[in-house]
Amino acid sequence: MSIGPAGSASGTAHTDITQPPVVRIRGGAVAYAGQRVLSDVHLDVVPGDVVALLGPNGSGKSTLVRAILGLVPLSSGSLELFGTPITRQRDRARIGYVPQRHTVGGGVPATVEEIVASGRLARRPLLMPWLGSADRGVVTDAIATVGLAEKAHAQISTLSGGQQRRALIARALAGEPDLLVMDEPFAGVDVANQEILTRTLTKLTSTGVTLLIVTHEIGPIAALVRRTVVLGHGRVAYDGPPTPSVLRRFAGADPDPHSPPAPEPGDSFGIVG
Ligand SMILES: Nc1ncnc2c1ncn2[C@@H]1O[C@H](COP(=O)(O)OP(=O)(O)OP(=O)(O)O)[C@@H](O)[C@H]1O
Secondary structure, three states: OOOOOOHHHHOOOOOOOOOOOOEEEEEEEEEEOOEEEEEEEEEEEOOOOEEEEEOOOOOOHHHHHHHHOOOOOOOEEEEEEOOEEHHHOOOHHHEEEEOOOOOOOOOOOOEHHHHHHHOOHHHOOOOOOOOOHHHHHHHHHHHHHOOOHHHOOOEHHHOOHHHHHHHHHHHHHOOOOOEEEEEOOOOOOOHHHHHHHHHHHHHHHHOOOEEEEEOOOOHHHOOOOOEEEEEEOOEEEEEEOOOHHHHHHHHHHOOOOOOOOOOOOOOOOOEOO
16 A cells, blocks of 8 residues: 555544554565565555455455465565564454355354354463353354354354355454454355345444455445555555545456556545556
8 A cells, every 4th residue: 555645545533543554564575486476565554444455356465465464475575463563473363364265164063153263262372272251252242243143053054155254254253353354255145145244344343443355346345445455466556545436447347457547536546556
């Protein structure tokens, strides 16, 4: 994300710019087998931000998320989370992650409650991993937040794909994250479940959780997103508010999604990258 006019667009009444950025990347690059897929990424996400990470297939969105989660190293540049360099980052529990998967795979039978409770373990001390009553309360709340209270004791495999997505979000919420990263939360989710998800995310933003959402379908969360970061060919092509042109582009209407979105009259954003 650029620093400057576009970056400062995130400093809305809902964000807290007095705290260190939740994510700060300077000149970030990632390479797979020597092949660069991210270059010169600058990104500041401040507490309370709601950021949609957009861009065409292969532009580097998931790679950027993986770098933020510490799953792939930067080949150059720096990354800080909550004001601490990633290399010294110990408190992974502050980040909740909902991966790009439609469902919870079969295999081991587990109830919704058990799946969600597994998301609480990261908050427990290593030597006392069992959940106490306070932890159980958090798990119950997380299940209720995503509207699955009535399914808490159901086998996860009996839930629809959309309900399973909500269970995965509840699992992330059970860790009471300060940053929730979601990769394509709406993919393969029917309209009814999208609406519940949107309500859940709206509720979360009111509690101050920072959201970073990778999506090709900004539609359901258009009203929620305060800032869009568009990647093109591994670089930040645009960083700013979700203008009509950005939304149109990423609703799939543009024939060349790799080129930066054109400003429209009244747009206050700058094109970077
Ligand atoms: N593990 C990997 N090894 C080698 N190349 C990879 C690996 N993962 C991703 N890539 C390549 O890196 C580039 C960026 O991929 P990435 O998955 O980050 O893009 P994306 O924007 O998330 O795409 P999509 O929207 O399709 O999910 C692509 O060219 C991809 O082929």
